[in-house]
Amino acid sequence: MHTLYASPLTCSLAPHALLLEHDVPHEVRYVRRGPGRLAVDEALARLDPRRKVPTLVLPDGEVLGEMVVVLGYLDERYGPERTPVERRALTRWLSFLATELHKQVLAPAFDADTPAEAVEDARARLLPHVLEVCADAVRQRQTLLGGPPSAADAYLWWALILLEHRWRADVPAELAAWRRAVGDRPGWRRALDEERGLLRS
Template structure:
């Protein structure tokens, strides 16, 4: 596992734009799992400025994270694509079969649309009625995940991109005091114990 740098250096070939504790934690973890040399550029979402004061919208006009600059200069901005692309660069993370690749995309899409988006509303709504409704909805969706989790990992026999993003969703659930099935709590804890996850959490001040 190769360290990921927070400042630009000659060995770094990828650049991840991230905000601590957000969904960009998933590709941050995956870069470390893959052992890819990468620069980490912190973004303040509210001001849309990087830690160096640069205008982040000049990188990603949408203003949100993550954004991944690839070694050839191309940019990816949507988390499903970013996580999937990082996984494809690593023999350890790449799905073993075409079916597992499709299953990975299924889980990444589910986490992004059915968990991530409701969580954003949950965290920022001023309505207790809406928060209560979202709480119930999120709990039910986590029950659905638990029913589908047949082994140690979501999309195949080995750890992959879908696991990293689902870990972030489960971390948010724990931080919000939202109960999840015991099988998912154990699954979350197994992922959290991984060295790459701990390194990413420490870098982002989330450990």
């Protein structure tokens, strides 16, 4: 069985959705995050001193961390067969979303310790280009790679949920519609409903 260390509605929502979509036997252990967005959980700290979510423990005990690695593993292990070219395209999208959207825009936007000026700079200077690149891709191919939604689509889906919560007017209508459509997949919807419920309780 896989074990996913997660925190509700953080980026760990994306691997949670993929585990459910592919009917992978797993358990989710929700952890609280403290200063520096580090998990406050002794068990996770023993597994991985980086103390970040998502952390995925494989059935053989191997510990995976970082979004690109966790999502890449789930897609390779449980997603469709991909050619080497398609695999590189997936890695490119995962890396782009991780570096250009997640770390540069979303992380400061949801970090109370980030100065407001830095948040607004990322919103005005970086976000429009990233969203246009993503919108152009789904406009041409319906998903980032074409074909069924991939791990990269799950990553973008999560990011758009947060962006629409924080800056709804900044998200192009076509990306908002795409987010709703792709998020209607049963596993993705279950993951989102579960994590929203945890925040309400």
